[in-house]
Amino acid sequence: MVTMLIMSLAMPFFLTPVMAQEATKAATEAAPKVEMAKDVYFKTEGPVSGNPVPELKAADYPSYNLPYPLSENRILIWSIAQQHLYFGSFVLAVPIFCMIIELVGLLTKDPVMAKKYDDLAHLLVKISLTAYSVTAILGGLLLFSFITLYPDFFKYISSLFRPVMHIYALLFLAESGTLYIYYYGWDRMAHGFAKWMHACLGVLLNVFGSVLMMLANSWASFMMSPAGVDEQGRFLGNIWNVLHNALWNPLNVHRIIGNMVFGGGIVAAYAAYKFLAAKNMEEKAYYDWMGYIAMFMAVGSLIPLPFAGYWLMREVYGFRQQMGITLMGGLLAWLFIIQAVLIGALFFSTNYYLFNGMERMRGAEKYQKYIKYILFLTTAAFIVWLTPHTLVMRPAELKAIGGQQHPIIGNFGVMSAKNGAVNTMIMTTIISFLLYQRSNKIITVKWEAWGNAALVAMFAVALVNNWWLAIYGYFIPANVRVGLSVPQVMGTLTTLFVGSAINIAMMKGSKLTGPIEWGKISVRSQYALFALAVSFTWLMALMGYIRSSVRLFWHVMEVFRDTSPWAFTHTIGFAANVMSMNVMAFWLFVLFVFWLGELTSKHAVAEARKEAARPVMAGGSE
Amino acid sequence: MWTEGYMPVQMLIHLTVMMAVYVGANYFLKKIGKGIPAFPQAILIWLGTYSYFKFAVAPPLPSTLLYTFMGLVTIVIFLFISSTEQGWTDFKRPILGTLMAVNPMYKGVRTFSFVVLPLLIGYGTYDFNVPKFDEPIDLRTVHPAPPASTTVRGQNFTLQTAQNPYRVEDNGEYMEPGHEKKYFKSNVFEPNAPKYLQYVKEGGSIFFQNCHFCHGDNLNGRGMFAFAFVPIPANFVDPGTLAQLQETFVFWRIAKGGPGLPTESAPWASAMPPWEEHLTTDEIWKVSMFEYWHTEFFPRTWE
Incomplete structure (x- = not known):
């Protein structure tokens, strides 16, 4: 059945070249020569198989007579697309978590813990079910908005992506079907082989979801970096070229990881809300545990996100210097500083949550003395991270400095310093996590001193290597400098994986100073989880706007000009207000979804809470 | 204090030395039984950092960046003191003591605060709203995007x-x-x-x-x-x-x-x-x- 489904989904792909060939053939019969044109990106020749982009006037953009700023079509599209993306990200991320948590439950030998994980996965999918419907509704709204507010643009895009759009719709159908079987079959497929089949359904669900997202990404990335068309925007008969444009894959990777961070953040916020509203210790213990798992998944995904973002930006610069500079050095550069602040907020929130989390473990006192060093390193790195290249100052200050570049902090404004800073912040977060892991344990392995020495040496080498490369980057050509990020990232990832492995090995057979007292975490820590989730939401709004507005006055970069009355770039303040409104609207929506989830899941939660009496740590490493 | 070509690294070294001095002094004072309570400690860290950014960094930092750095430092100090229950309780003690006037000294501080704080806030509001003739802050893009x-x-x-x-x-x-x-x-x-x-x-x-x-x-x-x-x-x-x-x-x-x-x-x-x-x-x-x-x-x- 699945094969048939996939075949039917893929058919338009196979048909398209044939259709193009037929079109070409027909054209050959009608005219002596097929018109060939050059692909704007791949520079290959192809038969002209579509119409050029339309030449539009301001009157071609029908708008509502609403008060400003709703009179701008793009504000409507912007807001609807943002809400659709928020919910889309959430419903794509939650199945990833469900898949992982269900698998962890399957592999956990302790039946009580296995059930606890299984129930959590079930609860999450239940929450996402309502969000799924909201995503579809918002998707429909977005589609109608495009058709009615940007009819000519949509006609052009759909003429190019016609087969992809059909596959998209069919995949949506397949995903919905799989989701319903996955959710409603949970209890029926609870044991033995059936349970493994159920877990496979989770994998299938994620495959459909990811492909779905990638197809939609191709529309956005095509608008930024068109391919498969000529200079007039005429389709050249190869849909793969249109799809496989310069920024498609970097965007795919960045969005998949970003969705996971975002989804984890939302679930963590849900758990924090429930923790604060809990009426007894049992509830607190359950939601404290849930918040920890969600935070763990969000932060686990956050660690590779800057590298994916770095790759995306590298490709943007590679595609057009002009776009790269507009983003990071020009018109939109200050939005990147806001991004830096929000990313810093993520790292600080995570560390703060872990510091507070240590409080629920007896014996953590011996590690709390390191908090000040971790915070110092993170702060020093953050100072470098947020210092802008373009300083905002008064003319008198500029005169006092003696030029646009400050001789001390001016050097922090470029990429080499930023790479060093972000890797440092990631490493300090890893250190916090390693300390958290061993907070309630007395290590008993004979090689404890050697193990600790290895950990300290590894972090010291990785940090010094990272800082040295950050400084060295100022003295070498830019293309080599870009490559330096590889050893920096390798150092960071080594501390993550090897550090965790050594830490876990050292904790084998360790004596417990007491169990993790779930529910005894401070209230302040729950606000850190909110800060984490809201920062993610804000970041998505911000970076989505930046990615889209970098096209400036183009619908499709350098191919299809935006001639609407709104083809100017908003001021930073106005854009920030719209983003914040979108963030607020989303959180109101989310509260509604959670409330709906509550109506149906009260019984399941009560059952799960009963099981939560036994405290554990993520990964069962108690 | 500053050597051309090494300045950015020097600044990070200065901050590290300040941190080392803070840790060392704290350790020593605790050792001799004269440890500084959390609240004044937080204020000292803030003032120390502010003094460095304001007076030691030369040429001076633009005010926007100085405020940003100090905003960050304020948040980090809060995170530091509230990262453990003990630290948070210690930090809150003089604030709660003042609000509840638990002894005559705190009562005096409370009376003083209740008179001075509203005045300060009032002055701040006045200062924020009064028309000024300062040069406006300028956001000039140094390296704009070039044309295609x-x-x-x-x-x-x-x-x-x-x-x-x-x-x-x-x-x-x-x-x-x-x-x-x-x-x-x-x-x-x-x-x-x-x-x-x-x-x-x-x-x-x-x-x-x-x-x-x-x-x-x-x-x-x-x-x-x-x-x-x-x-x-x-x-x-x-x-x-x-x-x-x-x-x-x-x-x-x-x-x-x-x-x-x-x-x-x-x-x-x-x-x-x-x-x-x-x-x-x-x-x-x-x-x-x-x-x-x-x-x-x-x-x-x-x-």
Whole structure:
């Protein structure tokens, strides 16, 4: 059945070249020569198989007579697309978590813990079910908005992506079907082989979801970096070229990881809300545990996100210097500083949550003395991270400095310093996590001193290597400098994986100073989880706007000009207000979804809470 | 205190030393039984950091950045003191003591605070709202995005792909940026100097005939006319300028000068002439090459 489904989904792909060939053939019969044109990106020749982009006037953009700023079509599209993306990200991320948590439950030998994980996965999918419907509704709204507010643009895009759009719709159908079987079959497929089949359904669900997202990404990335068309925007008969444009894959990777961070953040916020509203210790213990798992998944995904973002930006610069500079050095550069602040907020929130989390473990006192060093390193790195290249100052200050570049902090404004800073912040977060892991344990392995020495040496080498490369980057050509990020990232990832492995090995057979007292975490820590989730939401709004507005006055970069009355770039303040409104609207929506989830899941939660009496740590490493 | 070329690293070292002093002093005072409570500790850390950023960093930090740094420091201090229950309780104690006036001293502090704080807030509100004649804060983009292409002396250049025709090896092939390192310390006045160096020399002559009055002998933006302008001309020795840019960007900037800047870069705040009116495209390419050679930076490339 699945094969048939996939075949039917893929058919338009196979048909398209044939259709193009037929079109070409027909054209050959009608005219002596097929018109060939050059692909704007791949520079290959192809038969002209579509119409050029339309030449539009301001009157071609029908708008509502609403008060400003709703009179701008793009504000409507912007807001609807943002809400659709928020919910889309959430419903794509939650199945990833469900898949992982269900698998962890399957592999956990302790039946009580296995059930606890299984129930959590079930609860999450239940929450996402309502969000799924909201995503579809918002998707429909977005589609109608495009058709009615940007009819000519949509006609052009759909003429190019016609087969992809059909596959998209069919995949949506397949995903919905799989989701319903996955959710409603949970209890029926609870044991033995059936349970493994159920877990496979989770994998299938994620495959459909990811492909779905990638197809939609191709529309956005095509608008930024068109391919498969000529200079007039005429389709050249190869849909793969249109799809496989310069920024498609970097965007795919960045969005998949970003969705996971975002989804984890939302679930963590849900758990924090429930923790604060809990009426007894049992509830607190359950939601404290849930918040920890969600935070763990969000932060686990956050660690590779800057590298994916770095790759995306590298490709943007590679595609057009002009776009790269507009983003990071020009018109939109200050939005990147806001991004830096929000990313810093993520790292600080995570560390703060872990510091507070240590409080629920007896014996953590011996590690709390390191908090000040971790915070110092993170702060020093953050100072470098947020210092802008373009300083905002008064003319008198500029005169006092003696030029646009400050001789001390001016050097922090470029990429080499930023790479060093972000890797440092990631490493300090890893250190916090390693300390958290061993907070309630007395290590008993004979090689404890050697193990600790290895950990300290590894972090010291990785940090010094990272800082040295950050400084060295100022003295070498830019293309080599870009490559330096590889050893920096390798150092960071080594501390993550090897550090965790050594830490876990050292904790084998360790004596417990007491169990993790779930529910005894401070209230302040729950606000850190909110800060984490809201920062993610804000970041998505911000970076989505930046990615889209970098096209400036183009619908499709350098191919299809935006001639609407709104083809100017908003001021930073106005854009920030719209983003914040979108963030607020989303959180109101989310509260509604959670409330709906509550109506149906009260019984399941009560059952799960009963099981939560036994405290554990993520990964069962108690 | 500050040595040119090492300043950014020096600042980070200063901060580390301050941290070490804080930890050492705290340890010593605790050891002799005179540990400082959390609340005054937090205030001391804040004041210490503020004093460093405000008075020790020279030239001074722009106020916007100073506020940003101090906002960050304030948040971090809060995170530090509230990261453990004990620290948070210690920190809150004098605040709660003051609010509840648990002893005569706290009562005095409370009375003082209740009189002074509203006055301070009132003054702050007044100060915020009163019309001022200060210069406005200026957000000027130093390196704006270049256009996709530019026309100089009737010739169109696509900035993404154009190459400096004089960046060549002796056999005439294009010299990829980075390969010129071998010529960095060479004598351009050698009679049999390689082609690349000959062009650099020609570029140098053009530079000293036209550009050095503002950009300076050392290309550091401190020429003899430099301080007649606000902002002063670009400092090419700074790693935040030439090294961050493709050579075509520099070509575009030289050719179009201040009047060719986009609005976000405040073209009215630049005295740079559009050199296309005085130099040929060949001369502009050569000047650009000389600037990179002299500063020992490489033009930005992506692959």
